[in-house]
Amino acid sequence: MNIFVLMKRTFDTEEKISISGGKIADDGAEFIINPYDEYAIEEAIQLRDAHSGEVTVVSVGSEEAEKQLRTALAMGADKAVLINIEDDVEESDQFTTARILAEFLKDKEADLIIGGNVAIDGGSGQVGPRVAEQLNIPYITTITSIEINGETVTVVRDVEGDSETIETSLPLLVTAQQGLNDPRYPSLPGIMKAKKKPLDELELDDLDLEEEDVEPKTKTIDIYLPPKKEAGRILEGEIDAQVKELVDLLRREAKVV
Amino acid sequence: MSKKIVVLAEVREGALRNVSFEAIAAGKKIADGGEVVSVLIGDNVSSLGQELFAFGADKVITVENDKLKQYSSDGYSQALLAVIEAEKPEGLVFGHTALGKDLSPRIASRLKSGLVSDVTVIEEDGGETVFVRPIYSGKAFEKKIITDGLVFVTIRPNNIDPLPKEEGKSGEVTSLNVNITDLRTIIKDVVRKATDGVDLSEAKVIVAGGRGVKSESGFEPLKELADLLGGAVGASRGACDAEYCDYSLQIGQTGKVVTPDLYIACGLSGAIQHMAGMSNSKVIVAINKDPEANIFKVADYGIVGDLFEVVPLLIEEFKKIKAS
Secondary structure: OEEEEEEOEEEOOOOOOOEEOOEEOOOOOOEEEOHHHHHHHHHHHHHHHHHOOEEEEEEEEOHHHHHHHHHHHHHOOOEEEEEEOOOOOOOOOHHHHHHHHHHHHOOOOOOEEEEEOOOOOOOOOOHHHHHHHHHOOOEEEEEEEEEEEOOEEEEEEEEOOEEEEEEEEOOEEEEEOOOOOOOOOOOHHHHHHHOOOOEEEEOHHHHOOOHHHHOOOEEEEEEEOOOOOOOOEEOOOOHHHHHHHHHHHHHHOOOOO | OOOOEEEEOOEEOOEEOHHHHHHHHHHHHHHOOOOEEEEEEEOOOHHHHHHHHHOOOOEEEEEEOHHHOOOOHHHHHHHHHHHHHHHOOOEEEEEOOHHHHHHHHHHHHHOOOOOEEEEOEEEEEOOEEEEEEEEHHHOEEEEEEEOOOOEEEEEOOOOOOOOOOOOOOOOOEEEOOOOOOOOOOEEEEEEOOOOOOOOOOOOOEEEEEOHHHOOOHHHHHHHHHHHHOOOEEEEOHHHHHOOOOOHHHEEOOOOEOOOOOEEEEEOOOOOHHHHHHHOOOOEEEEEEOOOOOHHHHOOOEEEEOOHHHHHHHHHHHHHHHHHO
8 A cells, every 4th residue: 555644844842932033933942743643654654564555754844854754764654755845935835735745646646645634833734635635535634543444444533522434445635633543652773774764855846846836825924922811810718718709700700601 | 895705604413503603703804895605505404594694694505415414525515616606705714613624625725725724813904804813722823814816714613703693684595406426435423422512612611621630530520510601521631641531622732722711720730732722711710739730820710729629619609609
């Protein structure tokens, strides 16, 4: 089975966010594989081990994403591809990323494409469905289980807490939801092996794309931090008196109940 | 410049979801004096059309087909693209719900358009419509404009107020016949897991537990309090990882991002990842034994104490008020 994983490099969830020069400041920040993409990588590896084949992890971004791609290789992916847009693309949005990924994937004869259902930075969750639409293949988002049995694929999808069991077929694109699996940590031998695995770097030129083809459809005009919350009130006294006071405050001051 | 905006209505268990009315209000704002067309897709849904008029829709179109009884991306996109073809709108609004998140990127991609997801505020700035959305799960915000293609947005439930309901306002529901073919994904089974129907992302009140809840049964008093307040139960990653509850309840940077009117955090330390998912709630109450817990930094009201003592007292107090 020919499996592709869509991966994004994101800020570590531990990071505090600050802004400098109208942009999110990233100097000194730790970066990780988007946690939802980690589920996607793990699932791809497990499916390859069960059905044989190959796992290729693809990322659109800058040279820095090599580190996260190496981590994916160390987990057990076979190949990695970095589509480096740093020099060609000044501004991008989900249209840009999806267009590039679809262009890359269109002649790869992928049986299965897996991505995270959302990236924890931009949080839009658009790229998976957009790529599937452009490749004209079915997609299922927020999956918590996938089983492949010959031609038939059975997927369980999380829908706001409900579970839908869906039947479909390959080729297919799915996006991972939490609960899909427990991503492995790269082992030491895995890390050693990853150094020798292929990591190709492509640019827009290699995909026959011009900058105009991937021009974003939206523009960010401002980024700001939420207003700092003032410290609240810690109630005092006997517990039952505190509870009475709290209920009173919620009703009369905050007016939320 | 006034625009025509198509707004997708969503039905859950036979009733319109609140976000459908919020989407009409968002559509009105973007339409800038233009027409808002509310679309109902499903099987046997036209009786719900009048309520959409009452909440401000100028026109209601239904696409009914037994193949649309359950949501599928293939079926719904055929239906919606037919409506777009007939109405030629300048923009579309969806709820940022499981359905909206699944469907809107596909339609936007098909129409070579951008899409601003998870919008919490819509503003006018010098004749331009500006969309505000949280990024980094609410650790920051960005303002976006659409520069090319149709105006596509999904709105986060609970953030944009619906227009006041005009009782008695009605209109004629138009039905559009669409031939639905080739569904490539088929729903075989649905298991309802959500407790008592209040969805976490739409809940006005959330009672959330962390590691301090200590066990699966420790969530019982939290559920009782949530039920009493017509709310939903949520959890921190710690509580989910410890298997006290299902991952579908997780709130945080991985998990759901919520903005209820009232968030009651019980036995929850307030890891930065969790706070990203809830710190934009309108009012936050923290109950924790540890006075140094991070959660007190974002709380409007805090009680330093054992949740197993405080929560039952809260239940008792709210019951008294309900009875009086």
